[in-house]
Amino acid sequence: MYEKDGEKYFVVDAHTHFWDASPQNWVPGQEEYAKGWIECFHAYQGLGPKETHWPIDRFQKYSDELMMHDLFEVGHVDKAIFQPTNLRQWYTTGFNTTETDGAMAERHPGKFLVNTTFDPREGDAGMRAFEERVKRYGCKGVKLYTAEWRGDSRGWSLKDPEAARYLEKCEELGVKNIHVHKGPTIWPLDKDAFDVSDVDHVATNFQGLNFIVEHVGLPRIEDFCFMATQERNVYAGLAVVVGGLMHARPKFFAKVMGELMFWLGEDKLIFGADYAIWEPKWQVEGFVDWNMPADDELSDFPPLTTAQKKKILGLNAARLYDIEVPPEMRVDAPEAVEPVGVPNS
C-alpha cells in the first residue's frame, strides 16, 4: 500500500520475475546469447533513475531477501504477479520459470500470484504438463511468447487451431488472464514480430478470457490501441511504459499515457514494474506524483484523477485476478468495462 496526501493506493505489480542469468546457468555453446540477453535487460535498467541502477552481477542473480525488500518492504507492492520467461535454450535451469517463481511464492505465502505459460506446439504432452502446473501453483494467468522459435517453427499464432485447444483448456481451468508478449523479440526474422492481429482474433472468440498485451504492444502502440478499441476484453500491460519512459523520456511518457487513456480508458490499464529491470518504488511514487503536463501537443488529453491512478496501480489487476482489496482502498468500479476510442465523425 502506498499512502500520499491522505490517499491510499492498493498496489498490484502485475509483472515481476525471479530469474537466474548468472554465468553458472549459461548453456554451454549458448553463452553469447545468454550474456547478450541479460546485458540487454540490464541496459533497459539504465532508463530508470541513476540511484536505482544495479551492478551487472547483482542483476544477473538476486536473492529472495533483496526481492522481498524491493517489492514489499520499500516498493509499496501489496501483491505481485510472476510472469515466466523460460528461455531454457540459453539458461540450463531456465531463466525465470513457473517452477522457480512458484517455489519463491511458496516461501513467502500471500505475497505472489504465479502465472505459467504454454506452447501449443508441445501438443498433448504439453497440455498435460500445463494442467499440472496450473493445479500445482493455482495459476490464474499465463504469459505467452508467440514469436519463440522452436525447431523448424518460426513462432506461432494465437489463431492456430492448436492454440485454440489450449485456450479452451484455460477457460476450463479458470486461467482467465492471457498475457501476451508483443514486445521486442528476435524471430521470425522476415516478419514484423509485433503484429497483434492474432490477439484481435482470439479476443473475439474467447469472450470469457482477458487478454493483456504486455508493454502495450510497444513499439507498435498504434496497432495495439486500434485493435483494443474493438475488443471489450483486451487490456494494456504498462510494464516498460512506466519504467522505460516516465523517467528517461517524460514527454513521450505523457503522450503514451494520454493515448492509452484516450483509446482504452482507465479501466483497461494494468501497472507492472517489470522487476528486476526496474524497482517498483520509484515507479509507484513517481506515477502518483505525475500528471499530464500543460503542453499544446498534449491538449487532447485531460489530467488523470486520483481514482484513475488507483485503478491503474492496482484495482484493475485486482479485479482480473480476484484479489481482495481492503474497503478503504476501493473506488466505485464500473459494472461492465468497455473500451473508449473515438467514434466516427
Place this chain on the structure above:
Amino acid sequence: MTAIHDRNVRADHASVWSALATVRDPELDEPLTDLGFVARCEVAAGRAQVELRLPTYFCAPNFAFLMVADAYDAVAAVPGIEETEVVLQDHFAAEAINRGVAARSGFVASFEGEAADELDSLRADFLRKAVLAGTDRVCRAVLAAGFDADDLPGLTLGEVPSTVDIERLRARRRELGLPAADGDPLLIDPGSGAGVAAGNAKRHLAFARLTRTSMEANSGVCRGMLRVRYPGIEKEEGTG
C-alpha cells in the same frame, strides 16, 4: 552492383556523411546520422569504411539488415568512392548481416532457412506509418496557422504552406506511389491513397496522432538505450 564513377572526383568524409544522412531507420523514419547509429566513418583514397551500431544486441535483424544494406548503397553511390565497406558491430546477427550485405546477396539468402520473404512489404508497412505520423505533424502546423479543423479534409497539398514537414510527407507518399502533387488531398488513406471523407477525418487524425506518438516513443526508447550502451554519445552532434 557496378557503379560508374568519375575518377577525377575525390570523395571526402563530408560527402560520405551526407550520403549516410539520407539513410533512415525504416522503423523510426529518422536518419541514421541523427540517431547516433554511425559509429565510425572514414574515407581515404576512394575507400569508405563505415561502422554502424544499434541500441541493443537483439535489435530486430530485419530492420538492421535494411539499414546496413541501404547504407552500403548510399555510400557506394557517392562519386569518387571505389571501395565500400559497411559493417554492423555488437549485434547477435552481425556476422550474417555483414556477410550478406558485402556479397549483395539479399535478406533471404543471408539468413538461409530463417526467412522466407524479402523485406519490401515490411518497408512499405513502415512507410505508411511514416505517412500517418507526418500527417499529424503537418496538420498541427496547419491548425496553428489559423485553419479550422473542419477545413482539413478539403485541403490539398498545394494549399498547405511549404515546410520541411510537408516536403517530408510528400517524399514518403511518392516513395509509396501515393498521390503527392499540389492538387492531391492532404488527408489520404495510406493504404489505398484515396482521400479521407469529412465524416472520417476525426478518427483518421486521431490515428495519425497515435501513430506519431508510437514512432516517437519508440525512437525515444532507442535513443535512451543507445546512450546507456555507448556512454558519451550525448556529446556527439545530432543525437538529441
